[in-house]
Amino acid sequence: MFSMRRDRTELAAQVQLESLMEAAGDAVFRLDAKGTILHASQRAGELMSPGESLAGQRLEDFVMPADRPVVGMVISQVTGSGKPGKVNVRLKTLSASLWVELQVTAYTGADGQPELLAVGRDISGQQATEERLRHMATHDALTGLPNRSLLSDRIRMAIAQSRRTGRGFAVLALDLDGFKKVNDALGHPVGDALLRVAASRLAETMRDVDTLARVGGDEFVAVLPGAISEAEIQIIARRMISTMQLPFEIQGHTLYVGTSIGVAVFPEHGDSEVKLLAHADTAMYRAKETGKARCVIYNHEKFTQPEHDVSMEAAMFQAVRDGEFLLHYQPIVDARSRQIMGFEALMRWARPGQGMVSPSQFIPMAESNGLINLLGAWALKSACVQIKRFEEIAGRPLYVSVNVSPRQFRNDQFLDIMDEAMALSGLDGQQLLLEITEGILMSDPEHAEALLHAMTARNVRIAIDDFGTGYSSLAYLKRFPIATLKIDRAFIKDVPTSVKDVAICNVVLSLASHLNLSTVAEGVENEEQLEFLAAHGCGLIQGYHTGRPLLPDDIIALLKSQQTSRQASPKPAAMPAAMPAAAMQ
Structure with a gap:
């Protein structure tokens, strides 16, 4: 029971x-x-x-x-x-x-x-949402291709696999030839549509095991895993070049663009992601410089500096990863009032165990190996953000002057980088002065003119650096939208004792005055030079006499001390003729 x-x-x-x-x-x-x-x-x-x-x-x-x-x-x-x-x-x-x-x-x-x-x-539903978010985080929104983040993962995986198997792989940097002209002439909607079709065409030329990523603007990177010979690379590259030379029918327009390709192979041309990308980029620029619509494979002997500089180049790549590069800021002051009006951002490399490396050593090397684009973009963004911090301390507008290298100037993404820097910092265009050399203007006048007008349309000001030491063509002062002439220190060094230097300075200052251009004298090292320049109409002064390049914290301390001095004084205090010794160390 x-x-x-x-x-x-x-x-x-x-x-x-x-x-x-x-x-x-x-x-x-x-x-x-x-x-x-x-x-x-x-x-x-x-x-x-x-x-x-x-x-x-x-x-x-x-x-x-x-x-x-x-x-x-x-x-x-x-x-x-x-x-x-x-x-x-x-x-x-x-x-x-x-x-x-x-x-x-x-x-x-x-x-x-x-x-x-x-x-x-x-x-x-939750999984689908998470998958969409993962896809958005790792893929380019415009083309659907992997983005820089996923590309980085794929390259690291390829490196790890190559080290296990002993089979190398290739990295291809691709840039569309003529895309900027299409984008400028017909607008971003047509440019975006062109990029989508171009991405699709390039993807169709590749194997299932390959990766094609869009890394920005009209720049793409392909990763070809497996032991791949130079002949195989050239075959794939020719397919890419051929498909891109076919006409594009975009929104009623028949468009023609091409592609230039640079190649770096692991481990011959680099044993890290940074080196491979930089060397592929260097080879791609060589392809553009030597005719476009062609493929160039990186070559250590042709593309790099002499053997004794190889160790420094390797250290540079490591320095980028470890954050060893920094910016110093040199005051630019009003020649009469001695008041700080702005700062020039100067890149420095604090190499562990070696101290500061001269920019004359690492800047040309960075220009050669492709790192200048990465370093230049970082410097521009950092300087714009930092100047806003200086403004908060000073309690008034300041401007920042940033040097632009030839390779940066040729980079089709430079305007985008500049726009991002101003948007990130909230800086007004008038507060940004970009310094270029005379050689940049004369190497490709048509490109230079278009780019400079695009900059000035954003109210950004353009300065000619080291004026008088290059081509010294007066024609470009009329043709290009120049705002400032920077008088090279070579013409300041012996002023006012040298009759010739005095004559040259007077001519430049008079020319600038008649053309309504501002002037900055570089390398001012004593009071006699400063007084001469101020008396002869030079607006701004830069040099050790009025301020050495300093780290941001030292600039902030200097600005705070000047604020205190002005508040304690019954009338606005002028900047001292020489910087305090503590600030100059």
Whole structure:
């Protein structure tokens, strides 16, 4: 009699459990300790096997093959420990796989044996959202190609695999020839459409194992894994070049662009991501300089400096990664009032164990190996942000002067980098002075004119650095939108004792005055020079006499001390003729 009552009680408990399983509305399974289905909810049956009982079949058989090992592991762990387990898996359904969060709980069944309750909650929507977010974080929104972040992962994976297998791989840097003219003439919508089609064409030329990424603007990078010969690289490159030379039909326009390609091979041309990308970029620029629409493979002997500089070049790549480059700021002061009007940002390299490396050593090297684009973009953004901090201390507007190298000037992304720097800092265009040399203007006058007008359209001012030491063509002062002439220190050094230097300075200052250009005299080292320049109409002064290049914290201390002096004085205090000794150290 007692046994019958116990059986009825256990049967009632089982019926109640199965009733609760149906009420849950999820895919719910009652399993034995080995994962065999004892009972499945109606919802589970509808999803996995409509009209047929699931009892007697293993739950793992209804899970996608890749997820079966983890399901078996969870079932084993829950059975052994009695503690609940949870895992996200894909169940096979009639139409597709369904992502579920499978929660497994152990309990004692009616016969005293351990049983499991597995509840599968549909998380397909959540998984889809997470997948979209992952895709957005690793892919370019315009073209759908991998972005710089995913490219970096792929290169690191290729390096690791190459070190295991001994099989190298190639990195290709691609830049569209003529894209900027299309973008400027027809606008960004046409340019964006062109980029999408170009990306699709390039992707079609590649193997399934290759990676094509868009790293910005019209720049792409391809990673070709496996031991790949120079002949194979040239075949792939020719396919890319050929497909890009076909006409593009974009929004009613027939457009023609090409592509220039630079190649670096691991490990011959670099044993790190930074080196490979920089050397591929260097080779790509060589392809552009020597005719465009061609492929150039990096060559240590042709593209780098003499052997004694190789160790320094390697240290430069390491320095970029370790953040050894920094900016000093040299005051630019009003020649009459001695008040600080702005600062020139000067790049410095603090090499551990070697002290400061002269810019005359590392700047040409960075220009040669391609790092100047990376360093220049960092310097421009950092300087714009820093000058806003100086303004807060000074309590008045200041401007920052930043040097632009020839390679930066030729970079099609330079305007975008400049726009980003101003947007990031909130700096007004008038507060940014970009210094270029005369040689940059004369090497490609058409490109220079278009780019300078695009800069001045943003109110950014242009200065000619080292005026009088280059081509000294007066024609470009009329042709190009120049705002400032910087008088080279070579003409300041012997003023006012040298009759010739005095004559040259007077001519330059008079010319600038008649053309309504501002002037900055560089290399002013004593009071006599300063007084002469101020008396002859030079507006701004820069040199050790009025301020050495200093770190940002030292500039902030200087500005604070001047603020204190002005507040203590009944009238605005002029800047001292010479900087305090403490500030000059």
